[in-house]
Amino acid sequence: IHHNPLLLFPSMGATVKHTYQVGMWLPCSDLHEGTPDQRVNVLELFAGKKGVLFGVPGAFTPGCHMAHLPGYVQNFYRFQAKGVDVIACVSVNDAYVMSAWGLAHGAEGKVRMLADPTGAFTQVYSEYSMLVENGLVMKIFVEPDGGGLTCSLAQNILSVI
Template identity: 45%
Template sequence: MTIKVGDRIPDVTLYVMSDQGPQAVKTGEFFKGKKVALFALPGAFTPTCSAKHLPGFVEKYGDLKAKGVDQVACLSVNDAFVMGAWGKQQNAGDKVEMLADGSGEFTKAIGMEFDLSARGLGVRSQRYSMLVDDGVVKSLNLEKPGAFEVSDASTLLGQL
């Protein structure tokens, strides 16, 4: 079942890259008491994700913060090493937390898995954005496969 507005984010473990290597992040703690702009995408270093999706959130970071967002986070079914390298390459810096869902545990728990095995990519995340307030989904923008029309930073900004 796909997560929907009003649902609570499941408590699973994701990873972020730090100077000491991959660090575990429990979603229950990450989302607790914060307003988070979360967006997910099929894969780091992929064309639309690298040219539009992540750069849009980096660019709109200040606007999102001004509207009350405490944290901006990017999630993908990639490992922490890949997400860390991609964040550096994209100049995400301290603006966007790069969350690695390497085994797809979070993605499967919210019903957002997308099987791209036929293209040699395995099971990935669908493209979406959501506003999560203290662990509860307040808005959700799910893309149709192959589209990039509603999960962008400007759309989420307009919902604040």
């Protein structure tokens, strides 16, 4: 089922909970990149593109720092070879922390580091990866315990593209 994302997600406030499922549009929400005043609309970021969006519970947390982000950075060219136009990471840190974390891993030009400081975007899932085409969720993998290192890693999503 395809729906208008503006109708599905009129508000991404902390009191509204939405689950992301295959066949649903990404929300038309703004996240921060680089600094708090630089906003990136998630739906617009993936408009007309094939992409991967992955979420982590926190920058510099052990599993995310050692496995999640490095896997996406190291496999950037493999993603490109499979037609992926954009890879983005979302976490509930502020834009400065996300930027510093990206710099620490050489993510510039490879993985967009998006901050969700209020947690509005990541309120349902903390650790996940999804394949997105033109803003539509095509596949989604959510860590069963909300914080593991199994299905949300780069190698898993690469295997299904």
